[in-house]
Amino acid sequence: MTASGQDTVLVVGAGPVGLTAAAELVRQGARVRVVEQRAEPTTQSRAVVVHPRTQEHLAAMGVLAPLEREASAITALEIYAGRDPKQPTVRLGTEHLATRYRRILDLAQPRTEALLAEHVASLGVRVERGVTLEGLEQDSTGVTATFTSAAGRDRSRYAWVVGADGGHSTTRTAVGTRIEGVFEGQHFLFADVVAESERSPDTVRMFAHPDGIGGVFPMPEGRTRLLFEVEPPAAGAVPTIARTQELVDQRAGGAWHVTDAHWLAYFEIHHGQVPRYRHGRVLLAGDAAHIHSPAGGQGMNTGIHDAVNLAWKLALVTTGRADPALLDSYHTERHRVGASVVKQTTRMTDVMTVNGPERGLRNLALFLVGHLPPVREELIAGIAEVDIHYRGSPIVTGRATSRRHPHPGDHAPDLPGLRTADGTPTSLDELLRRPGHLLLTSVRDNAVLDEYRAALAGFGTVVPLGSGGLQDPDDSFTDRYGTGDHGLALIRPDGYLGLITREGSPEKLSEYAQRLMHGTQASVPGGKSRTS
Structure with a gap:
């Protein structure tokens, strides 16, 4: 297209x-x-x-x-x-x-x-x-x-x-x-190499050194990614396997023996x-x-x-x-x-x-x-960036039910044991493949669910847990979200909670939809947005 x-x-x-x-x-x-x-x-x-x-x-x-x-x-x-x-x-x-x-x-x-x-x-x-x-x-x-x-x-x-x-x-x-920001710049040697080592390939290793940080990242098929902070190279200088090995010996104890290179380059990072x-x-x-x-x-x-x-x-x-x-x-x-x-x-x-x-x-x-x-x-x-949240964002609303439960703007916790109506294992990742928001609720009254669908105004899908809907045999939804029998959690397409509440109602969903439709910049309690 x-x-x-x-x-x-x-x-x-x-x-x-x-x-x-x-x-x-x-x-x-x-x-x-x-x-x-x-x-x-x-x-x-x-x-x-x-x-x-x-x-x-x-x-x-x-x-x-x-x-x-x-x-x-x-x-x-x-x-x-x-x-x-x-x-x-x-x-x-x-x-x-x-x-x-x-x-x-x-x-x-x-x-x-x-x-x-x-x-x-x-x-x-x-x-x-x-x-x-x-x-x-x-x-x-x-x-x-x-x-x-x-x-x-x-x-x-x-x-x-x-x-x-x-x-x-x-x-x-x-x-x-x-x-x-800072424009003095830091110079790094980046190396994608073939390297032999006795070190286990399931660990990233970072090396502190007064002359610059070093890092070793295992990759598939015997490849290893190396990076070393270096002094500014001379104009036109090109890194070599010999120079890469020298840095490995100086900062990583010689634990890797570089035998070939897929790619070597110097970069200046600001x-x-x-x-x-x-x-x-x-x-x-x-x-x-x-x-x-x-x-x-x-x-x-x-x-x-x-x-x-x-x-x-x-x-x-x-x-x-x-x-x-x-x-x-x-x-x-x-x-x-x-x-x-x-x-x-x-x-x-x-x-x-x-x-x-x-x-x-x-x-x-x-x-x-x-x-x-x-x-x-x-x-x-x-x-690992798993603690990012958007608490306090103008487009999230609701309230956590306790300190151990997620807040509006938090990433939606996974639900282990979740199954479709026919018993097939599923996950939030699979449910979020549907376009739009995902509304999870323990409410089973069809009339109320229809009101929820109308209130969302086409912004997403209502997915009830329980009879006729998703199966949650371990009750992980109410345990992890703290929503009780009448609450709901509205998960944005990016996996973060736009709305969470113990007292679900069409009115609260309509209010959230209005925030999206009009970009409402209302003040929302909940503290600062975390960042990595």
Whole structure:
């Protein structure tokens, strides 16, 4: 589907973020055109980590299963900060993460992109490669984009534009904004190599060193991703296997022997983000909106989350079901996440490179983290991005029934033991493959359920639990959500709770629908939005 026109969304960029945005827009009912400046897909495996929260999103999209078949499963992160490169200072396991995907997946970015591209193609969207965005002009009714390609120069009109065109974003420049942050830059050697090691392949390892942080990420088929912070290389310098091995010996105790290289490159990384994610009818996502250290492997993941958060809202707007004011909530919810990721990854990189007395204090802090399970679990939850929430967002409402139950804006907890009416095992991921919101309720009165459907006004599907509906033999819904016999939980298309209450009513659903339709900026209690 090559589309243009007043009801079409232009997605600029066909990396993981742009492809996710396109797939989710189409799934939620929007028309899409995707353009990409590169003539061919990338061969650079910059991003290899797929965190658990991202896996939840990919599962709802229907993309996770093929990715699982190719990726390496990682169940721990080890940090080495002491003198012994064989003894980790702290080990963070994934077994207690609050998600059904209690592992990290490692896969080279070209394969992740390829799987997303196949999914987008299955939805009827053709990625137009070799098309360069030259400029944007917008007014109150749309955006005119100017492109150049082998076919010449073209101007086309669109309803909205999503800029997912990376750290050197043309879209960002076209709307007159820029990344604000630290511009001294950190230099990294990225290496996708074949390496021999006796270390187990189920663990990501980070190495602290005064000269720069180091990281080792196991990948499938005997490949290993290495990254090392380095001094600024000379102009035109090209990394080599010998230099890579030297860094492994210096910072990782020589525990890997590099025998071949798929890809070696130097990169300069800055830290910062744009002041606003929305500029009229143009919205920025991924590296176009925020850039930061690769420590923690959160860049691609944060961008995919941007795309998932934005797409369902933009689909509602472009199909006429919601006012454009709804899109302000994209900035409200995701800018704070991006700011926190930038801050966290910058701090992580700085802490891992301290020397002198500060190094001893750092090592003591890591030792304490390793021996305090609650702190250890909180740290890995932040790195794995499963503690993101949107509490306090203007488009969530309701109230948690107790401290142990989820709040409006939290990610919807999984429901183990859930089955369809015929007894087939299912999950929230599978239920969220339906377009729109998902309303779960223990109410079984058909008349009330019909009122719920009318109140949702076409925003989603009502799914009762119990007789004739979903089977919940372990009563996990009322236990995990605390909704009782009369409550409900309304799950947004991105898997977060838009509404949760013990006293369900058509009026509360109508109020929520009004928030979406009109982008209501009402004040909602509930505290700050967490960020990774």
